[in-house]
Amino acid sequence: MTQDELKQAAAEAALAFVVEDSIVGVGTGSTANYFIDGLGRMKDRIRGAVASSDASAQRLAGHGIALFDLNDVTELPVYVDGADEIDGSLAMIKGGGAALTREKIVAAVAGRFVCICDASKRVATLGRFPLPVEVIPMARAQVARALTALGGRPVWREGVVTDNGNLILDVHDLSITDPVGLESEINQIVGVVTNGLFARRGADTLLLAAPGGVQRIDAA
Numbered sequence: 008m009t010q011d012e013l014k015q016a017a018a019e020a021a022l023a024f025v026v027e028d029s030i031v032g033v034g035t036g037s038t039a040n041y042f043i044d045g046l047g048r049m050k051d052r053i054r055g056a057v058a059s060s061d062a063s064a065q066r067l068a069g070h071g072i073a074l075f076d077l078n079d080v081t082e083l084p085v086y087v088d089g090a091d092e093i094d095g096s097l098a099m100i101k102g103g104g105a106a107l108t109r110e111k112i113v114a115a116v117a118g119r120f121v122c123i124c125d126a127s128k129r130v131a132t133l134g135r136f137p138l139p140v141e142v143i144p145m146a147r148a149q150v151a152r153a154l155t156a157l158g159g160r161p162v163w164r165e166g167v168v169t170d171n172g173n174l175i176l177d178v179h180d181l182s183i184t185d186p187v188g189l190e191s192e193i194n195q196i197v198g199v200v201t202n203g204l205f206a207r208r209g210a211d212t213l214l215l216a217a218p219g220g221v222q223r224i225d226a227a
């Protein structure tokens with residue numbers, strides 16, 4: 008099976024978690040796109056969706072799925088999204104597509120975070136994938152210095168502007184021994200909007216696709 012087929016298999020498995028007549032939280036990226044396409048087939052069984060990016064909103068709209076503003080939503084039973092890396096405790100690195108802040112906001116409202124991944128995303132320790140950090144533009148250099156002081160090597164993702172009008176620094180070479188602590192520590196740097204560690208609120212359920220099938224792993 009190709010990596011794309013595995014992503015699609017994980018995404019299809021997530022459709023079983025969609026609650027009838029509910030509003031669905033929808034992530035961003037190539038794996039989430041397969042989920043959106045599947046959701047399109049069952050659009051008559053849901054009220055609509057909250058999107059975590061302009062790109063996902065566009066794809067959802069293309070399927071005729073009603074879009075809701077998160078401010079108007081009080082109940083979001085399920086959020087489905089991919090990840091760049093996920094560890095044994097279901098903590099993740101996200102933001103390879105620069106959508107981390109909206110993803111974290113929508114996920115925070117959701118009752119259950121279902122992560123959909125192909126097996127290549129599963130790691131013992133987070134950090135081989137450079138950690139994306141969304142930064143207010145005028146603070147780019149000072150945040151980069153603070154991230155260097157933490158032991159990382161920040162690289163500005165030049166040319167990329169987030170849906171919120173901000174910049175991304177990708178932090179290489181971090182030793183992530185305490186994902187929960189590091190997530191909080193980086194968020195304390197003035198000028199940081201948020202970082203791509205999803206550890207304080209990780210996934211509740213992982214659907215991990217390998218050639219042998221899709222494995223379900225629930226958080227302890």
Ligand SMILES: O=C[C@H](O)[C@H](O)[C@H](O)COP(=O)(O)O
Nearest residue numbers: 036037038089102103104106
């Ligand atoms: O900003 C992007 C998101 O965090 C994605 O969920 C993540 O990058 C995984 O994307 P993909 O499914 O394309 O590997």
